[in-house]
Amino acid sequence: MAGKPRLHYFNARGRMESIRWLLAAAGVEFEEKLIQTPEDLEKLKNDGSLMFQQVPMVEIDGMKMVQSRAILNYIAAKYNLYGKDIKERALIDMYIEGVADLIEMIMYLPMTPRDEKDAKITQIKDRTINRYLPAFEKVLKSHGQDYLVGNKLSRADIHLVELLYYVEEVDPSLLANFPLLKVLPPFLYLCFSSLETSFVLISDTHITLSCVAKSHESTGWVCREEDREENALELDFLLLSSWLTGCLFPASCWCRWRRLRP
Template sequence: MASKPRLHYFDGRGRMETTRWLLAAAGVEFEEQLIKSKEDLEKLKKDGALLFQQVPMVEIDGMKMVQSRAILNYIAAKYNLCGKDLKEKALMDMYVESIMDLGEMIMLHPFKPADVKETVIIEKATTRYFPVFEKVLKDHGQEYLVGNKFSRADVQLLEVILMAEELKPDILSGFPLLKAYKGRISNIPTIKKFLQPGSARKPPTDEKKAAEAMKVFH
């Protein structure tokens, strides 16, 4: 039996969280090797495990993969969470890149100075990103974002929607199709399991968790 993927990162969301989401959505069990100190990180570097001297790093299929997008692309392809043809994959890439742009803003928010307001993120979510996905759902009238098939785009959009709701619980109030979409995707069995208490999903990054991460990586 093949060994479970092993995730090397600190005990928080950061740039590993979407990998956790994708593996969970695919029904794949994984292990986490938590980096708790600078010494843990330095050991990985000295052992030659980090190709570019940085994490996240995922051990999977005999590889030690780094670079978040490379990791996500591999997992999506391995577990058939990509589009069926080149056009679908291109469309999915566009959606996913925009989702990751918004997710990055939310992810980095706890590490920014106090005067960097959540309102900026909320404004961009509700005027730049969510209107696009509301229109996509309206135009094609299907349950999923691409090809009417569950894909990484659905996993990653749900993840960022839930992150945005942590900043503003009613952020989808002007997006009825996205709100219904969130309910559908949340009830996919593997996703529903990942959203339950006790799963590998990490809680929002608070000041304490941000400080712990800074000690490891700086």
């Protein structure tokens, strides 16, 4: 049996975050080998693990994959998140390229010189409400489904919801005039195929739970209270009703994925 995918990246979201989201949505447990010092990065370069001398790098199925788009394409295809035919795949590619354009603008905002930051934020807000979100709202409306492509979850949906949380971090009011996008997360079913997937649940009462596992004895989900782990994922409960793998979470809804680190 192949081992868990191993992710090599810095202690940050960056270009690895979309990979984390995609693996999590596919129900795949993974390990992270954080690059914490220049020496850690040099070691990867010197042992030939980084084809182009850069990360992210993911060890999966006997390969050491680099280039984030190639990694995402492989994971999406492997776990049936890439459409049923070439036409659906083309639409998915088109949508995620649009998502990536706006995410990159937001990602690089912290690196903007202080005297240019206000102008950059204004540009991001303008592009968000006048270019990108109207396009995705229109797709959802014309398609008439809870998904961007076809009638099932694809990587386009996963990356779009990731984008919505980036947008929310800039200014939550940017979503105000996009009703379909605002309700998209509750309809995104994150199906965890593994028997036990470890992460952290943060409820509205701030109770920390870890390890939501699919029970052998029932079709429901069981939660066990544990200490928060450094590399776990944070899930902020929204007070809505939502189905998760066919089971309704009591008094809660779809869970928001965020890293416990910047």
